Structures are given as structure tokens and as C-alpha cells.
Amino acid sequence: MSKxxxxxxxxxxxxxxxxxxxxVLSQHPDRSYDKLRKADKTxxxxxxxxxxxxxxxxxxxxxxxxxxxxxxxxxEHTEWREVYSIAPRKxxxxxWFPGRRIExxxxxxxxxxxxxxxxxxxxxxxAKEGAYHLINEFVRQRLTPEPGYPLFQVMLxxxxxxxxxxxxxxxxxxxxxxxxx
Amino acid sequence: xxxLTFPRLTGAGLAACLxxxxxxxxxxxxxxxxxxxxxxxRRRVRCDxxxxxxxxxxxxxxxxxxxxxxxxxxxTATSWLLLADFLDPSISVLVYDRAGYGSSLRRCPEDYSLKxxxxxxxxxxxxxxxTDGPCILAGHSLGGYIAHRAAAEAPDRVDGVVLVDPxxxxxxxxxxxxxxxARAANLTMKLGPWxxxxxxxxxxxxxxxxxxxxxxxxxxxxxxxxxxPSTWRAALREWNYSYAFMLDGGRPLDRxxxxxxxxxxxxTVRDIPEHHDLYEEYVASGHGGSIITVxxxxxxxxxGGMEHAPHTAKAIEQAVADAAARRGEDDPNRREAA
Numbered sequence: 124m125s126k127x128x129x130x131x132x133x134x135x136x137x138x139x140x141x142x143x144x145x146x147v148l149s150q151h152p153d154r155s156y157d158k159l160r161k162a163d164k165t166x167x168x169x170x171x172x173x174x175x176x177x178x179x180x181x182x183x184x185x186x187x188x189x190x191x192x193x194x195x196x197x198x199e200h201t202e203w204r205e206v207y208s209i210a211p212r213k214x215x216x217x218x219w220f221p222g223r224r225i226e227x228x229x230x231x232x233x234x235x236x237x238x239x240x241x242x243x244x245x246x247x248x249x250a251k252e253g254a255y256h257l258i259n260e261f262v263r264q265r266l267t268p269e270p271g272y273p274l275f276q277v278m279l280x281x282x283x284x285x286x287x288x289x290x291x292x293x294x295x296x297x298x299x300x301x302x303x304x
Numbered sequence: 305x306x307x308l309t310f311p312r313l314t315g316a317g318l319a320a321c322l323x324x325x326x327x328x329x330x331x332x333x334x335x336x337x338x339x340x341x342x343x344x345x346r347r348r349v350r351c352d353x354x355x356x357x358x359x360x361x362x363x364x365x366x367x368x369x370x371x372x373x374x375x376x377x378x379x380t381a382t383s384w385l386l387l388a389d390f391l392d393p394s395i396s397v398l399v400y401d402r403a404g405y406g407s408s409l410r411r412c413p414e415d416y417s418l419k420x421x422x423x424x425x426x427x428x429x430x431x432x433x434x435t436d437g438p439c440i441l442a443g444h445s446l447g448g449y450i451a452h453r454a455a456a457e458a459p460d461r462v463d464g465v466v467l468v469d470p471x472x473x474x475x476x477x478x479x480x481x482x483x484x485x486a487r488a489a490n491l492t493m494k495l496g497p498w499x500x501x502x503x504x505x506x507x508x509x510x511x512x513x514x515x516x517x518x519x520x521x522x523x524x525x526x527x528x529x530x531x532x533p534s535t536w537r538a539a540l541r542e543w544n545y546s547y548a549f550m551l552d553g554g555r556p557l558d559r560x561x562x563x564x565x566x567x568x569x570x571x572t573v574r575d576i577p578e579h580h581d582l583y584e585e586y587v588a589s590g591h592g593g594s595i596i597t598v599x600x601x602x603x604x605x606x607x608g609g610m611e612h613a614p615h616t617a618k619a620i621e622q623a624v625a626d627a628a629a630r631r632g633e634d635d636p637n638r639r640e641a642a
Contacts, residue, residue, distance in 0.1 A: 136313055153492050157509065296552075
């Protein structure tokens with residue numbers, strides 16, 4: 124066996140293993156841990172990929188909107204109230220579940236707000252503004268008004284829905300909006 | 305000799321990385337827990353909460369003012385050391401680690417709440433601050449809000465409050481930008497303790513994260529604390545409480561009988577202009593005080609940056625002098641003595 128061939132037989136697995144190890148170590152979901160990915164000088168992240176490229180935020184929770192009413196000076200509030208309930212799942216839902224559409228729509232619009240919060244491009248900002256508007260209108264149509272409370276505020280909450288020992292995760296509260304427009 | 309195959313090399317590489325990470329976090333943890341600060345006397349106090357708090361005091365002029373420094377979330381006494389280096393040595397300085405951080409032990413059996421930290425701070429003051437001189441509280445970020453609440457609970461012990469780029473209990477309600485920023489921080493906080501335990505501190509871009517402290521003699525200590533699992537665990541505990549607390553609007557600010565000064569980072573008031581309203585509310589919650597902006601500073605460089613810490617120290621010195629003068633005016637015995 125030639126010397127060059129021997130060197131290749133040693134070097135190729137070593138390079139590939141190093142590349143693989145670097146890729147494994149770069150799979151942290153939090154971008155603060157992307158030190159190794161900075162070694163990829165192409166600027167595309169292709170050489171040391173991350174799983175978030177294909178499934179950036181897999182869904183594991185139900186999204187809920189809660190709202191509360193507020194007085195005009197925002198000094199008093201009602202308790203947080205649910206806008207609508209997530210339907211408990213049944214076996215038949217695996218085959219036919221048209222009611223899921225509204226839940227899917229809520230999940231998608233909430234994702235627009237929650238994911239990639241640091242993105243500040245005009246396109247992202249426009250998408251976020253649209254999402255805020257959509258959610259506020261959705262809640263406005265469903266809330267139960269009370270005299271003396273002209274404002275309402277929305278909170279976005281994630282909840283597992285299957286494990287009731289788990290606390291809801293509070294994600295975001297919105298700016299105050301008028302109940303009647 | 306067995307041939308170097310891909311599976312063998314990969315297994316060895318991953319094992320080596322894990323070993324290096326775990327060794328790194330163990331070293332960071334050891335250094336963080338045992339660190340002594342040059343020029344400071346290290347003491348311990350057992351609080352009513354059960355927590356055992358380590359604090360560090362640098363004595364100034366006897367009977368003179370004492371500045372008690374409260375660090376922000378994810379920070380320990382180390383975050384105040386650079387600023388303390390620039391302070392007038394006649395001012396006594398007390399820095400400490402909240403329960404769970406550094407060498408302070410959390411032994412409280414209850415779920416965490418900010419009230420626990422406020423109580424611990426008051427007991428540190430009672431144990432470590434000379435009653436002859438005025439006591440001024442300084443708090444950075446979350447520590448600012450804790451200091452403000454402590455001042456409300458001990459009006460006869462605290463003579464002034466200096467809040468350095470503080471959190472405000474309503475900031476997530478008041479500012480959408482703040483909410484979105486907090487949401488991004490939420491993921492980092494949730495994953496932090498496990499990541500640090502497995503040694504992922506080595507994978508963090510600390511060069512960029514701590515660029516603000518370049519040239520500081522405490523730069524390395526700050527970097528190591530970021531790799532210590534105990535820092536992340538304590539921070540997550542505080543984050544879980546304060547994030548929900550602030551998302552729900554917190555509670556109205558206490559009214560203080562002492563002046564409240566706010567030292568703002570320029571980047572905060574520039575990028576989140578609505579935050580200035582909250583700083584004004586802080587100042588209005590006390591008697592006197594003002595807002596001072598440190599030019600060019602960021603939320604972290606305002607205390608830890610070589611360029612900005614001297615300006616912050618100067619503003620704090622001025623606040624301490626004002627608070628001491630007011631105490632002299634208010635206290636007839638002192639006025640007579642003067």
C-alpha cells in the first residue's frame with residue numbers, strides 16, 4: 124500500500140469525524156451557544172448545520188389567549204379570562220377534525236409573534252403588526268364586556284393540555300386596546 | 305493497533321469534548337464559589353429565610369457613608385468590583401452574592417419570591433453596615449428593583465437609592481420591545497442550567513458576550529461565572545418568578561422617603577424611549593433625585609465597562625454625597641455635631 128493511500132485512509136475519517144463532532148456540538152437550540160458555527164466562514168451556516176433550519180420550533184404546547192378588562196386609567200383589572208377552550212382530543216380526531224383549523228390558525232399567528240423575536244427587518248415587523256392586530260380583533264369579538272372597563276389586554280400562554288401538574292408558561296402580554304372601536 | 309475508523313474517532317471526539325466541558329464547568333464553579341475579592345473583607349450571615357449569604361466589605365472612613373451594591377440577574381458581587389475600584393476610597397462599599405450565587409447558599413424551604421431577596425438584603429445591611437454613617441443602596445438591573453423595595457421596608461436605615469439601569473415591575477406591560485426581548489431571554493434562561501452542567505459554557509461566544517468588559521481586571525472572573533451551573537440555577541429561579549411577575553404588571557412602586565437617583569445606560573433610553581417614563585416614575589417615587597445618563601453606555605457596560613464605569617462611579621459618588629448631606633440636615637443630633 125502506498126504511503127499516500129495510508130495517509131488518506133487516516134486523514135479522511137479524522138476530518139469527517141471532526142466535522143461530525145462540530146455539527147453535533149452545534150445543535151443547541153439557543154443561539155448563544157453557536158461559537159463553533161462561527162468557524163463556518165461561508166456565512167450561510169451550511170458547513171455546520173443546525174436542526175432549527177428544518178424544524179425551528181416544534182409544537183409541544185397548546186397556545187391560549189387570555190384577556191383581562193381594565194379601567195380607563197389601567198389601575199384596576201378583572202381576572203384573566205380564557206378566550207376559548209382547546210377541544211379535548213378524541214381518537215376520531217386523528218381522521219376528521221375540522222374544528223382544529225381555528226387552533227392551527229391561533230398557533231400559527233402566535234408563532235409569528237413568539238419566534239425570532241429579535242428579527243427587526245421591515246418584513247418581520249409588518250408580519251408582527253398584522254399578527255397583533257389579528258389577535259386583538261379575535262379577542263375583541265369574543266370578550267364579555269363589563270361597564271367601567273373600556274380597555275382590554277391580551278396575554279399569550281402556552282399550556283401542555285395533557286399534564287395538569289405543569290404550570291402554564293406566560294409568553295407575552297399585549298398593549299391595551301379599546302373594547303369598542 | 306486498531307485502525308482509526310469514523311465511529312471510533314467520533315466517539316473519542318465527543319467523549320473528549322464532554323470531558324473538557326465538564327472539567328471547565330467544575331473549575332468555573334470552584335472558582336466562583338471560593339473567590340475572595342482583593343481589598344474586601346469576606347463575611348457571612350445566616351438570614352431569617354434560612355439563606356446563608358456571603359458579603360464582602362471594603363471599609364472607608366469610620367462613620368462615613370456606606371454603599372451597598374445589589375447585582376442584577378445572572379450577576380454576583382463581581383459585577384460591582386470594577387465600579388468599586390473607581391469610587392472614592394472614603395466610601396465604604398459592601399457587595400454580596402444573592403442566595404444561590406457564588407458562595408451564598410440558598411437554604412430557604414419556600415418557593416422563591418423577590419420578597420426573599422429583599423429580606424436577605426435587609427439582613428446583610430443590618431449585619432454589615434455601620435449604623436453611624438449613612439447607608440445608600442445601589443442596584444443594577446433586577447437588583448435596582450430589589451434595592452428600591454428594600455429601601456421602602458427600612459426607611460430609617462436607608463438614606464438614598466441609586467438605581468443603575470434598573471428593571472421596573474411594569475416594563476413588560478409598558479414596552480413591547482421589552483416584552484419581545486424578555487421572550488428571547490426566556491429560552492436562554494430555561495436551557496441555561498442544564499447546558500452549563502454539561503459544560504456547554506465552552507460553546508458560548510463569551511468573547512462577544514463580555515466584550516463590554518474588555519480590559520477590566522475582573523473580565524476573566526465574569527466569564528467564569530457565566531460557565532458556573534450555580535449561577536444559572538440561581539438566575540433561573542429568579543427569572544421564573546420575576547418574568548411572570550413583570551408580565552402580570554408587577555405591583556405599583558413603593559413610595560420612599562429618601563431620594564432616588566437613576567443612572568441610565570444611553571442604549572436603553574435610546575433604543576427603548578418609553579423606558580424613560582419608568583425611570584421618571586422611579587425618581588418620582590422618592591424625595592428628590594434625578595436621572596443621569598451615561599453617554600455611550602449599554603445595560604452591562606454601565607457598571608462593567610472600562611470606559612463607562614468611571615462615569616457611573618462619579619454619578620454614584622455625587623448621589624452618596626447628596627444623601628449624606630440630607631441625612632445631616634434631617635438629623636438634629638448630627639446637625640448639632642456638625
